[in-house]
Amino acid sequence: MIEDKDRKADPNWAWAVYEPDARRPWTGTLAAHLYRRAGFGANWQQLQQAVAEGPQATVSHLLAPGSDVEAFDRTYDGYEGGVGSVNGLRAWWLRRMIETPHPLQEKMTLFWHGHFATNGAALKQTRLMREHLQLLRRHALGSFAFLLQALARDPALLLWLGADANRKAAPNENFARPLMETFTLGPGHFSDDDVREAARAFAGWFVLRDRLRYLPREHDAGTKHILGQAGEFTGEDVIRIVLEQPATPRTLVRKLYRWFICETDEPGEDLTAPLAESLAADYSISAVVETILRSNLFFSSYAYRQRVKSPVEFAVGVIHALEGMVSTTQLGRDVAGLGQDLGHPPTVKGWPDGRYWIDSIMLTRRHNLAWALLQGGDPYGDKLDSWKVAQRHGYADAESAAQFLLELFLQDDLDPDVREMLRRNVREDAHTDSAAALDRLTYAAVTLPEYHLA
Template identity: 35%
Template sequence: MSSTSPGTPPAPRSTGCWRSSRSACTPRSPRPSPPPATVLAPAERVRGLKFSRAFCRYSWYRARHIRRGTAVPTAAADVAHLLRRAGFGGTPADVAALTPLDLPAVVDRLLDFSPNPADTPPASLTDPSKGDWERVVDLRKWWLDRMRTAPAPLQEKLALFWHGHFATEATKVGHAVDMYDQNHLFRTAGTGGFEALVQAMSVQVAMLVYLDNDVNRKGSPNENFARELLELFTLGVNQYTQTDVVETARAWTGHNVDKQAVPRRAYRFYSERHDYGNKTFLGETRAWNGPEIITRVLTVEPQRSIAARFIAKKLWTFFAYPNPDAALVDTLAAEFVAASLDVRALLRAIFLRPEFFSTTARQGLVRSPVEWVVAVLRATGLTAQDTNPQWWMESMGQQLFEPPNVAGWKNNAYWCSNTALWARADFARNITWKARNASFLFEIAARNAQNGYVMTEGDAIDFAYRKFGRDPLVAPVSAPVRNAMIAWLQAQRAAERAPTYAWNLWAPINLTTIMMLCPEVQLA
């Protein structure tokens, strides 16, 4: 894709002759022989022609709006890309609803979380007959279904990011209600000021218990939380000294948990457990207290800019692609600092960058197990309550409320081990049986009952692609994969001795399994 931002008119072409830039005595290089023409099947030529015509219509439409000075519509492919990255994918109707808007308006719409309902926790959290393990299982299904149904899914996608950033494990925390409280905090505080979020997370019960600050007290400081606060939550590696860790741990003494509080455990500052002595942090000596450490890191240079770069790079890696250029990270960090470390402002800057729509970014991320499961549930109309995906997600490599360690989850190749991919295939086979009554499967069969209509294998596959958020007319899909699926459907119907116009439900049901595992659905 061009390096210009979507919705921006291209730079005017030079009007000079190409010969004017060549020396008269420079011999012309012979033209290379053209590559042999690729012979496309008739169906492929039709699909390519449809896509070319759609692109030409969009280009003409955009140019007209530029001349008139009105809002420039956003390309459908860009909208679809945004919906995959800022959520869990979009239907053709979702894409069509946003394409009339210009790109900033589309991004602002995605950043508007007001349509989302307030979270109502699972009833099992307060059910005395339920054990904590059962409550965590219910909490996983509850969150998956909330991601599946959220009108503004970016809020849930961002909560998933923070869940990996401020990682805590339910097994060690031991109270599902504390995990819910933390999840609620990701949703309510995760889109505002970053300092406020870190301050809130630092006194959240699940975090205090997980990183042992609930036992951090004067005379016996525990460094676990102090180290991760500096390395994983704010500054990154090699941006602090061991002395800073020791003194931060002293500053956080007494910030513990009241385990006898009613109705649930709560944060409590025990003054008698706090070390009020002088501490030297980042070269400054004073009687530091815990929250002051966070304020110092996130409001004073150079640490503020270091933290801004750390968070900007991590968010870009999560939403766009890994290993961004240092110049891009610096630009995003500068905008983050200028916005007083407002997370929503940083997200807006990320989604408006031309690099976000580059070839590198498009389909450049493997969907995490959570993202893939939510996308599959959305496409099939099934729920987490129906399918119990948590039984497969641990083998896939991502179990909600149980990250592998304090550093959270990795991405991309991390999701592609043999065990992880086998678990996806096993879940796809299982969910196929659950989806056999899904309305879109009957729609494939019913459309063939229309007078004079014959749905070919290619039609059925393109229909399924659209149901899974990959409209071939918006962005071309892999021709080899599509052709392989066509050949498979043809062979299956031939084995069933079905005429070309006849569709029973077995072929669409089996197609659902294959569609879940095809590259276009596995990639974001």
């Protein structure tokens, strides 16, 4: 772990590329940290490869994993084609997260789903939600400007916001307001007048019979005054104008900081300024994400375990690490019960994060989900097997398999007393049934406080 507490505030140090040295060595602990943030945790092969290749090569690989991504996405797009409900899409998405060759893309799709939080319950056609999620995925690491322009024309988002009818005579603020308040500028950077004027600019756009339509006679061709600019603006101009405001990249960078680095501490303006400048230049999402993932700050104690895993990260992480696949229909329900119902965020502000996920009832349910996944009976069946995974990677006896699992799930970074206890228990139980003893070890490991942190 890099202990450079006093240096955090120094942007030059913070965003410089992390170079391992004797004082700050590259270890499995940091490799797993990278995979937790840039994906849904590492499995053993990913962990080993990352340790061997070093941080920068691993980040490069995470950003551009190679050509099989397209084939994978095509196959899954095909699977999702016949799905008739948002909960069906939820199941396929969770399966994608578990199997994807491009975890960062899915992680960012999840980020944008929380940012442009669209609730599919409002939609009559599943197709709209499917296309919405595919849109988020396509631009997840691309240009935020493109993404925003596309979403301003996305029937799913407009229907959910109640912005499906924009008449000249009655400008609809239901898109303009969240556009400024939630999607770009953030509160305090615009006035009610800006919202009203922007709504006029969107007049003419409708969603009719689940398709986007432009009705020229409903467009308001008059002059609008938006954020200090005046002109006969259209909706596209509004998007351009909000993207020109310095508040937009700053707000987005703060959110990405919280997502990738730390949610216990708000960064100072100076610290995030270089990233905001980079984003303002071309709105390239991947450029900012790349800077973050390669940085000293990302690999420092300021970031390490300074996020709470969301329910999706928690559940997908366990299954991905154990190299298995379970019923994602059931998993979707259980993860919804933990407070994160994919496809149904509670409000347009997305999901809560951090400490909000950790509540007595939700912790009890995380325990119960881990138990359900590992105990071998209904509803998940005997699909995850800790012992087999350990053997597959060459850990042939229970004792070494126990060590393997603690490495896999916690990189052995846990309270030494607890570790001793866990291993002693495996030793004591293994002679009767190694497989059960090791599944219990996994169960204990993934319900430790440390495992709930990302």
